[in-house]
Amino acid sequence: xLNFSFENQTRIHFGEGQISxxxxxxxxxxxxxxxxxGGSIKNNGVYDQVISAxxxxxxxxxxxxxxxxxxxxxxxxxxxxxxxDIDYLLAVGGGSVVDGSKFIAAAALYAGxxxxxxxxxxxxxxxxxxxxxxxxxPATGSETNIGAVVTRDGxxxxxxxxxxxxxxxxxxxxVTLSLSERQISNGVVxxxxxxxxxxxxxxxxxxxxxxxxxxxxxxxxxxxxxxxxAESKDDLEVRxxxxxxxxxxxxxxxxxxxxxxxxxxxxxxxxTGTYGIDHARTLSIVLPAVMKVRxxxxxxxxLQYAQRVxxxxxxxxxxxxxxxxxxxxxxxxxxxxxxxxxxxxxGESDVDVLLEKLELHGMVALGEKQQVTLPVSRQILTTAL
Amino acid sequence: xLNFSFENQTRIHFGEGQISxxxxxxxxxxxxxxxxxGGSIKNNGVYDQVISAxxxxxxxxxxxxxxxxxxxxxxxxxxxxxxxDIDYLLAVGGGSVVDGSKFIAAAALYAGxxxxxxxxxxxxxxxxxxxxxxxxxPATGSETNIGAVVTRDGxxxxxxxxxxxxxxxxxxxxVTLSLSERQISNGVVxxxxxxxxxxxxxxxxxxxxxxxxxxxxxxxxxxxxxxxxAESKDDLEVRxxxxxxxxxxxxxxxxxxxxxxxxxxxxxxxxTGTYGIDHARTLSIVLPAVMKVRxxxxxxxxLQYAQRVxxxxxxxxxxxxxxxxxxxxxxxxxxxxxxxxxxxxxGESDVDVLLEKLELHGMVALGEKQQVTLPVSRQILTTAL
Numbered sequence: 001x002l003n004f005s006f007e008n009q010t011r012i013h014f015g016e017g018q019i020s021x022x023x024x025x026x027x028x029x030x031x032x033x034x035x036x037x038g039g040s041i042k043n044n045g046v047y048d049q050v051i052s053a054x055x056x057x058x059x060x061x062x063x064x065x066x067x068x069x070x071x072x073x074x075x076x077x078x079x080x081x082x083x084x085d086i087d088y089l090l091a092v093g094g095g096s097v098v099d100g101s102k103f104i105a106a107a108a109l110y111a112g113x114x115x116x117x118x119x120x121x122x123x124x125x126x127x128x129x130x131x132x133x134x135x136x137x138p139a140t141g142s143e144t145n146i147g148a149v150v151t152r153d154g155x156x157x158x159x160x161x162x163x164x165x166x167x168x169x170x171x172x173x174x175v176t177l178s179l180s181e182r183q184i185s186n187g188v189v190x191x192x193x194x195x196x197x198x199x200x201x202x203x204x205x206x207x208x209x210x211x212x213x214x215x216x217x218x219x220x221x222x223x224x225x226x227x228x229x230a231e232s233k234d235d236l237e238v239r240x241x242x243x244x245x246x247x248x249x250x251x252x253x254x255x256x257x258x259x260x261x262x263x264x265x266x267x268x269x270x271x272t273g274t275y276g277i278d279h280a281r282t283l284s285i286v287l288p289a290v291m292k293v294r295x296x297x298x299x300x301x302x303l304q305y306a307q308r309v310x311x312x313x314x315x316x317x318x319x320x321x322x323x324x325x326x327x328x329x330x331x332x333x334x335x336x337x338x339x340x341x342x343x344x345x346x347g348e349s350d351v352d353v354l355l356e357k358l359e360l361h362g363m364v365a366l367g368e369k370q371q372v373t374l375p376v377s378r379q380i381l382t383t384a385l
Numbered sequence: 386x387l388n389f390s391f392e393n394q395t396r397i398h399f400g401e402g403q404i405s406x407x408x409x410x411x412x413x414x415x416x417x418x419x420x421x422x423g424g425s426i427k428n429n430g431v432y433d434q435v436i437s438a439x440x441x442x443x444x445x446x447x448x449x450x451x452x453x454x455x456x457x458x459x460x461x462x463x464x465x466x467x468x469x470d471i472d473y474l475l476a477v478g479g480g481s482v483v484d485g486s487k488f489i490a491a492a493a494l495y496a497g498x499x500x501x502x503x504x505x506x507x508x509x510x511x512x513x514x515x516x517x518x519x520x521x522x523p524a525t526g527s528e529t530n531i532g533a534v535v536t537r538d539g540x541x542x543x544x545x546x547x548x549x550x551x552x553x554x555x556x557x558x559x560v561t562l563s564l565s566e567r568q569i570s571n572g573v574v575x576x577x578x579x580x581x582x583x584x585x586x587x588x589x590x591x592x593x594x595x596x597x598x599x600x601x602x603x604x605x606x607x608x609x610x611x612x613x614x615a616e617s618k619d620d621l622e623v624r625x626x627x628x629x630x631x632x633x634x635x636x637x638x639x640x641x642x643x644x645x646x647x648x649x650x651x652x653x654x655x656x657t658g659t660y661g662i663d664h665a666r667t668l669s670i671v672l673p674a675v676m677k678v679r680x681x682x683x684x685x686x687x688l689q690y691a692q693r694v695x696x697x698x699x700x701x702x703x704x705x706x707x708x709x710x711x712x713x714x715x716x717x718x719x720x721x722x723x724x725x726x727x728x729x730x731x732g733e734s735d736v737d738v739l740l741e742k743l744e745l746h747g748m749v750a751l752g753e754k755q756q757v758t759l760p761v762s763r764q765i766l767t768t769a770l
Contacts, residue, residue, distance in 0.1 A: 001622065012389075211596075216593065
């Protein structure tokens with residue numbers, strides 16, 4: 001395995017009824033800004049639970065964070081923070097609300113002129129307001145990690161800083177029961193692909209990390225479809241297993257000491273930035289094509305994936321790999337996801353647009369060995385047509 | 386899965402050459418006490434690396450921590466701490482040195498009259514000196530967790546406090562190359578049994594935790610024997626996989642949200658306290674007997690263990706379980722461990738002595754459902770004869 005440093009200081013409170021834990025997690029004298037999205041938390045009881053837990057705190061609220069949170073929206077929170085001297089953010093929502101809160105927290109204490117530089121120029125974030133999270137949509141892992149993605153003018157760009165790692169995260173599987181099928185599908189597939197991007201590279205004989213990743217993949221394959229079926233969709237054990245998988249998929253643990261390949265995400269970001277396609281639905285389109293185009297480079301891990309995750313033993317190595325890619329596509333489709341650009345009504349002319357965006361954003365050497373150059377990205381997108 | 390809260394704030398620096406990381410981990414103005422054991426670190430280069438990393442720090446040293454660290458030894462450090470106004474402990478060693486340092490750290494700031502009350506009366510530890518760790522023997526997981534075990538007058542007793550969780554831990558697999566075969570065997574089997582005690586209970590459908598535990602067990606089964614073979618014992622990848630498995634086995638992660646059964650450890654502690662048998666060698670004797678005596682209670686997880694960890698598919702369920710227990714014993718023996726009381730020259734008369742010790746220490750209702758009463762412990766020890 002490769003040398004690594006790892007830490008994850010976020011405290012987790014997992015299970016039904018755990019929202020009440022925020023009472024003791026947030027200092028009693030804090031001035032709290034509750035940050036949320038479109039208001040669904042007011043219909044599913046989450047808002048009421050949060051307010052009840054904060055009844056002895058001073059708090060304000062900022063809503064309207066959209067999926068793929070927009071810079072302009074997030075900057076509107078700054079006036080509120082100054083006006084009320086806010087010193088704690090409580091993000092109540094999914095990955096977009098958490099990511100948005102991270103940017104708000106960093107921008108509030110940013111010493112430079114323009115907070116957009118945090119993503120556009122990758123300016124280092126030295127400090128940020130403390131953040132707590134009540135997660136409502138298991139998917140991105142943002143609730144315990146240091147990353148966030150922000151969008152402006154069709155540019156969807158990431159930043160990372162340990163200053164924005166949440167202090168605590170409440171994971172109550174019961175709050176996910178009110179999610180739509182599409183949200184569940186997106187979440188399961190997003191977590192699956194986060195795992196794949198830290199796993200499907202080349203072997204460095206990191207047996208623990210490999211087996212942890214395989215365990216997450218198997219769990220998501222088993223539990224994901226159950227969360228869509230009438231007879232099991234309200235099963236809290238299923239929801240709990242999905243929720244914990246999604247957090248573990250991107251808390252840094254399975255990626256510590258192994259090579260990583262985030263090319264699927266980077267290409268996917270251009271699909272979202274340009275055409276507004278749901279994040280996870282861009283990934284389910286791009287990953288199968290990455291597996292096919294880079295089959296030689298990833299041969300060893302693809303074979304391990306076929307044998308350990310899908311328990312394929314028939315056929316020669318290449319046949320096993322082809323079968324595993326097919327089963328991956330079947331899994332995505334069983335979750336109601338698109339697996340081709342044509343599934344989202346895009347075609348050859350769009351490939352050129354996407355290539356230009358990749359070039360514009362400097363995404364010219366992606367992947368575990370920086371081998372995904374623009375021509376390789378073109379091949380991937382063409383394979384995904 | 387069960388509700389849980391989880392945190393682990395220890396920063397990990399993993400890999401060859403990482404001892405140098407302590408330079409920046411310990412505040413430059415700290416007065417550091419370097420705590421170690423019998424001096425093996427002076428022969429294998431670890432001491433020199435530590436000293437080199439601390440060349441701009443003020444530091445003192447306290448050596449002589451024995452395996453199963455003794456209260457009287459640990460209390461000797463207190464005078465040194467007062468004399469030099471020590472405010473940071475650096476534990477350099479295996480689980481005993483780390484556990485001993487945790488007790489030293491807690492005793493230094495203990496507000497009560499007698500620090501022995503921390504273990505004897507389970508007095509709450511509210512604060513402790515900060516601790517850093519350079520781990521030399523992968524086994525106990527103490528380097529990132531909140532537990533420690535201390536021995537006095539043949540009584541080996543645990544305490545837990547988040548105040549003693551190390552701030553950081555350096556895990557350099559290269560420093561384990563100088564360990565004896567016995568130390569390696571003990572470490573691998575200790576980590577294996579830590580995992581089993583959080584896994585082999587009853588199912589709460591915690592798929593992630595189960596698969597992570599199975600991944601650790603499989604890794605230890607694969608890598609443990611290689612660390613003893615002439616052709617692979619110096620393989621740093623093998624050592625690295627063992628080291629990371631041992632840390633992950635008891636950092637709280639696989640035990641979060643699942644029932645636990647620490648009866649093997651509690652019975653084993655009496656064997657060490659009374660007869661001075663190596664900790665891990667008590668576990669390899671007790672665990673197989675626990676598996677046999679509690680086969681009905683643990684049927685479901687024993688079967689899962691047989692099928693997923695040992696890939697057993699032939700025979701009926703009971704036959705698969707019996708085979709898995711046999712393979713577990715074979716694994717312990719391949720690691721050079723005893724699996725019966727007779728292997729360490731103990732017999733029926735000793736069972737009475739051990740039962741008295743268990744009663745004395747209040748160990749009268751052990752296990753995941755408190756069903757391991759003294760008669761059941763007798764049955765376990767008799768089965769282990």
